[in-house]
Amino acid sequence: MIKKSLLATLVVSALFTGATANDDMKKWLRPTEVPQPTNNKLTPARIELGKLLYFDKRLSKNDTVSCATCHSPARGWTDEVPTSKAVGFEGRVGPRNSPVVLNSAYQRHQFWDGRAKSLEQQALGPIEADVEMNMPLKELVPKLQKIKGYKPLFDKAYPGEGINKETIAKAIASFERTVVSTESPFDKYAKGDKKAISKDAKEGFSLFKGKAHCVDCHDGFNFTDGSFQNIGLHDGNLTGKELGRYNVKKRAAWYGVFKTPTLRDVTKSYPYFHDGSVKTLKEATVICSHGGRFEHNVKNKSDVMVDRHLSEAEVDKIVEFMKSLTGPDLDIKVPTKFPQ
Ligand code: HEC
Numbered sequence: 001m002i003k004k005s006l007l008a009t010l011v012v013s014a015l016f017t018g019a020t021a022n023d024d025m026k027k028w029l030r031p032t033e034v035p036q037p038t039n040n041k042l043t044p045a046r047i048e049l050g051k052l053l054y055f056d057k058r059l060s061k062n063d064t065v066s067c068a069t070c071h072s073p074a075r076g077w078t079d080e081v082p083t084s085k086a087v088g089f090e091g092r093v094g095p096r097n098s099p100v101v102l103n104s105a106y107q108r109h110q111f112w113d114g115r116a117k118s119l120e121q122q123a124l125g126p127i128e129a130d131v132e133m134n135m136p137l138k139e140l141v142p143k144l145q146k147i148k149g150y151k152p153l154f155d156k157a158y159p160g161e162g163i164n165k166e167t168i169a170k171a172i173a174s175f176e177r178t179v180v181s182t183e184s185p186f187d188k189y190a191k192g193d194k195k196a197i198s199k200d201a202k203e204g205f206s207l208f209k210g211k212a213h214c215v216d217c218h219d220g221f222n223f224t225d226g227s228f229q230n231i232g233l234h235d236g237n238l239t240g241k242e243l244g245r246y247n248v249k250k251r252a253a254w255y256g257v258f259k260t261p262t263l264r265d266v267t268k269s270y271p272y273f274h275d276g277s278v279k280t281l282k283e284a285t286v287i288c289s290h291g292g293r294f295e296h297n298v299k300n301k302s303d304v305m306v307d308r309h310l311s312e313a314e315v316d317k318i319v320e321f322m323k324s325l326t327g328p329d330l331d332i333k334v335p336t337k338f339p340q
């Protein structure tokens with residue numbers, strides 16, 4: 001009799017944990033739609049036009065640099081150099097590591113310090129920046145208007161709106177909304193294919209959500225909660241770009257904080273952190289699980305950035321798990337012919 005009721009309890013609790021496990025997995029699955037503003041809904045004409053603009057080097061002053069120079073599909077939508085060094089306009093050095101454009105459509109803020117609120121607002125920044133494309137918009141607009149082949153494409157994408165900085169930004173943003181992560185082994189696992197990832201990766205996922213507290217910031221489908229954090233990469237007083245979001249507004253809580261990046265396709269987006277100072281996922285994991293690079297004397301470090309006392313084997317398992325977040329390359333045909 002006792003045995004029977006024990007069995008019943010076990011069955012019930014097994015069913016119960018099964019159900020919560022599935023519910024728990026839901027938040028990691030892709031939302032049904034890519035977020036899009038009401039005044040710039042995705043259409044094939046807008047995406048096609050935006051793709052041409054994204055790859056067209058004529059958007060820079062001397063026709064040598066396109067968006068893809070720094071955010072290349074062949075290099076995980078980034079440039080794999082610490083701070084966009086050799087690649088900017090006339091080789092000028094930008095102050096930041098190029099973040100991945102992949103899944104930027106799901107972010108509430110753009111840039112490491114969050115200074116742009118939408119992809120539309122973001123797109124025009126690099127065109128004008130002298131370390132990037134060095135092309136004043138008041139020169140770019142007439143330059144594009146003179147390229148006859150662009151007119152019908154703008155007419156089709158944005159009827160009656162013409163070629164101007166708003167439509168240029170809207171088209172590029174539309175293309176960026178198609179640069180999204182593909183189905184990774186982890187996604188298959190989240191949908192119920194228990195064999196899609198290794199035993200180590202599964203244990204790494206448990207550590208990620210549990211003991212290591214990574215999920216406190218890297219949460220949800222895009223593995224970021226969109227928050228800004230100071231994870232203790234520097235100690236003492238900060239200056240210049242290291243002030244992060246504090247440069248956008250001098251709020252005490254914004255001192256030295258940077259945007260929590262996505263971890264999707266993270267194997268392709270090295271080097272890591274806003275300053276590109278870290279080469280491997282293992283090193284990044286060690287920093288993130290040991291209370292930052294500097295444990296003490298860091299102003300405004302996040303309260304959850306404390307030493308989690310992980311063994312090396314545990315760190316390796318978390319790395320295995322992060323590797324399972326990489327999907328096949330997105331199938332995007334890089335344009336070879338541009339409007340003349
Ligand atoms: C010379 C290299 C360079 C070029 C050219 C360039 N970018 Fe960037 N991009 C960067 C760097 C560096 C950052 C990070 C800057 C920061 O956060 O302050 C960035 C940030 C971004 C972001 C924000 C991503 C995020 O997660 O916050 C997007 C989106 C983006 N660029 C798109 C573009 C587009 C579109 C173009 C072309 C119009 C372009 N970039 C041209 C280097 C470049």
Ligand code: HEC
Nearest residue numbers: 212214217229258259260261272273274284285288289302
């Ligand atoms: C307090 C919030 C927080 C926690 C907890 C956290 N991270 Fe992060 N993580 C961040 C932020 C913010 C950055 C970017 C920091 C910067 O560049 O200044 C980052 C960067 C990273 C990067 C580099 C990604 C890139 O593209 O540059 C990796 C990898 C990473 N974290 C993994 C982890 C792992 C693994 C854990 C758990 C052991 C973890 N993080 C815990 C907030 C957090």
